[in-house]
Each structure stands twice: as structure tokens, then as C-alpha cells.
Amino acid sequence: xxxxxxxxxxxxxxxxxxxxxxxxxxxxxxxxxxxxxxxxxxxxxxxxxxxxxxxxxxxxxxxxxxxxxxxxxxxxxxxxxxxxxxxxxxxxxxxxxxxxxxxxxxxxxxxxxxx
Amino acid sequence: xxxxxxxxxxxxxxxxxxxxxxxxxxxxxxxxxxxxxxxxxxxxxxxxxxxxxxxxxxxxxxxxxxxxxxxxxxxxxxxxxxxxxxxxxxxxxxxxxxxxxxxxxxxxxxxxxx
Numbered sequence: 001x002x003x004x005x006x007x008x009x010x011x012x013x014x015x016x017x018x019x020x021x022x023x024x025x026x027x028x029x030x031x032x033x034x035x036x037x038x039x040x041x042x043x044x045x046x047x048x049x050x051x052x053x054x055x056x057x058x059x060x061x062x063x064x065x066x067x068x069x070x071x072x073x074x075x076x077x078x079x080x081x082x083x084x085x086x087x088x089x090x091x092x093x094x095x096x097x098x099x100x101x102x103x104x105x106x107x108x109x110x111x112x113x114x115x
Numbered sequence: 116x117x118x119x120x121x122x123x124x125x126x127x128x129x130x131x132x133x134x135x136x137x138x139x140x141x142x143x144x145x146x147x148x149x150x151x152x153x154x155x156x157x158x159x160x161x162x163x164x165x166x167x168x169x170x171x172x173x174x175x176x177x178x179x180x181x182x183x184x185x186x187x188x189x190x191x192x193x194x195x196x197x198x199x200x201x202x203x204x205x206x207x208x209x210x211x212x213x214x215x216x217x218x219x220x221x222x223x224x225x226x227x228x229x
Contacts, residue, residue, distance in 0.1 A: 042219030098215050109156040
């Protein structure tokens with residue numbers, strides 16, 4: 001079974017530039033998550049989708065971050081404009097559903113460096 | 116505010132040693148506690164604990180939950196260099212429409228020396 005795919009693996013940009021990350025969840029997984037993991041910290045949930053609808057985006061900085069999952073499969077996360085403090089690993093995860101027995105499977109992440 | 120605290124932050128041991136990693140939590144609407152192993156980037160699932168006092172075991176790894184004292188431990192016996200990783204503890208706490216929202220601790224960095 002193929003895992004969660006993410007691209008790019010690494011991205012270096014200058015502050016105030018824009019960047020986009022892509023995630024392809026495990027086939028058949030209805031729930032998709034984007035996490036931000038700053039160095040030395042645990043992952044923090046940014047947004048959770050159930051199919052193509054948002055169920056939680058309470059910790060997404062909406063003035064600069066946006067995410068979509070238009071067809072309920074792939075998802076993109078965008079930052080515009082980027083700030084220095086956005087440097088982190090962005091992890092995508094997916095699960096079959098949103099119940100407590102639905103294990104979240106993580107992708108390899110995208111390491112973003114903002115200069 | 117919900118929080119998950121892990122200790123120690125880092126640990127260096129030699130192969131063959133036994134280690135105990137700690138996770139305490141203060142979370143509203145606790146549903147379960149999960150342990151993940153993070154090598155390089157992607158966290159991989161280890162255990163999910165929902166009931167107090169019932170040990171989960173997988174090879175040399177085991178974990179137990181105490182819902183009265185609000186903590187969990189992860190034990191690794193006969194450590195190997197391949198156990199070197201960050202071990203993340205996460206608590207599942209339903210929030211609004213997010214029925215399985217995870218709140219992560221900062222992790223424990225384990226280094227196993229040959």
C-alpha cells in the first residue's frame with residue numbers, strides 16, 4: 001500500500017515570497033491533516049479536512065496560510081507571504097475516517113526554510 | 116489550555132540499556148493517548164492507549180496509561196542503535212468537528228550509542 005506522498009521535500013525561499021506544498025493521501029482515506037513542526041517541537045495541527053470540507057482550521061494563520069482539497073483527494077497548502085517564523089517541516093497525514101480508531105499516517109514532510 | 120509534556124527532552128544510552136520515556140497531559144475531553152516514533156521526518160505509529168493499567172506491547176517496546184494520574188510511559192528494553200529517534204506522545208482530544216484531533220508533546224530525543 002502506497003503511503004502519504006508529499007512534494008517538494010525541501011524548499012528554500014526568501015521572506016515575503018509565496019510557497020505551495022502538495023499532499024496525496026493514502027487511497028481511500030477521507031480525512032487529511034496538515035501539521036506544522038517547528039524544530040524542537042511536536043507537530044501542531046493547522047487544518048483538518050473531511051473529504052473536501054474543513055472540520056478544523058482553528059490554528060491556521062488565515063492571514064497568510066490557505067489550504068484546499070477541492071476534489072476530496074489531493075490537497076495543497078499555501079503560504080503567502082512567508083515570514084521567517086514559518087521555517088518548519090510541514091507534515092501531511094491521512095486517516096480512513098475521523099474516528100478515534102482511525103490511525104493517522106504521516107507523509108515524509110516538506111522542510112521549508114525562509115531566509 | 117490543553118497541553119502534553121514529555122520528559123526527558125533528550126536521552127543518551129548505550130546499546131542494551133532499558134529506557135523509560137514519560138508523557139503527562141492536561142487535556143479536556145481526553146479520548147486516547149498515542150505514541151509515535153519519528154526518524155528523519157515522518158512519525159510512525161507505535162501504540163494507542165485508551166484504558167488505564169492495560170499494557171500494550173510490541174517486541175521490545177511497551178507502554179501503559181494511568182488516567183488517574185494523567186500520564187503514560189513508554190519502555191524500550193535491550194535498546195539498539197535503530198531505536199535512535201524522536202519519540203512523540205500525542206493525546207486525542209475531540210474539538211468541535213475534529214473528532215480525533217491530536218495534541219502532540221515536544222518529543223524525547225533518544226540516542227542509542229553502540
